[in-house]
Amino acid sequence: MKKYIFLISVLLAAWACSEDEINNYQSTRYLYFSKPEVLDSATFLSFSHYPGATEKIINIEVTLIGDLLEENASYQLEIDQDSTTADPSDYELDLTQTFAANQVKDTIEIKVFNKNLANKEVTLYLRIVENEYFSPGLKKNRAARIIFNDIASQPLWWDDDIETLFLGTWTPEKYEKFIESSGITDLSGYEFTEIRKICLQFKEDIRTHGWKEADGSPMELPVN
Incomplete structure (x- = not known):
């Protein structure tokens, strides 16, 4: 009888641990860039399409997987220096962003400058990194590539x-x-x-x- 009681206790403990793991998993919040990080889907801007403009705003969307926030929470970005060719003077970006409560989407605002871009193209490569509130989501969507230049090129709307x-x-x-x-x-x-x-x-x-x-x-x- 003691043997059966022991086995039942082990099974109950295992079930409880398993349930805790499921609950922990379900309560974890993940963030990923809505636009996958592949070359064809890179966010692109050419200052040649905006004559006279010295700066422009580029918006990048982030999506939440998991429970909605009850309060605003910060999330963290980092710049992949190995893949980034843009100089820090070419852009302005806060690497600590705020995700609003009760939302499934957030928008990162990046200000890019046309200072040293004459006939030149640069890339800014961003990643989502883990913090106390969020973990990076889908692996292929953890990074975003932003390409901008001042090279004469045909705009997408001229199809x-x-x-x-x-x-x-x-x-x-x-x-x-x-x-x-x-x-x-x-x-x-x-x-x-x-x-x-x-x-x-x-x-x-x-x-x-x-x-x-x-x-x-x-x-x-x-x-x-």
Whole structure:
């Protein structure tokens, strides 16, 4: 009988320990970057898309796994120096962030500067590190790569539809004159009729001012 009592006691103790482990696991909070750290999903900004801008804000989203916070709690970031090429003077970032209570998402605000970026591209590589409130979450999402430069490049919104219907092939010269004509750096969010009106005015400005491409060829737009 004593043998059975001993076995039952061991089983009950094991069950209790197992339950504690489950509860501890469930109560642990994990943080990860919503955007996976792979090159194709790096956050990218080119100052060439914002003529005259000397600084811009880049927002990076963080997601919580686990119980919602009852009170605000801090979480910690670190810069991977081996993978970062940006100079500390190129950005401004608080490595101690605050995650708000009753939220599943938080946004990290990074201010980047266009001081020494002429024809240059740099990378800022961030990681989430463990502290008393949070542990790093999904392994592939524990880091975020931010790439920024001041190199002339085609903006993402100038896609195949914009090229085919409105602005034609992107060139640095055409983009510069488009901004001069419209005062707009990004057509994202504009309706078809608005884009057409903006581009027709640009086409008229090209004709009026005789704007040309760098090689002296006509600056052509397909918009009608």
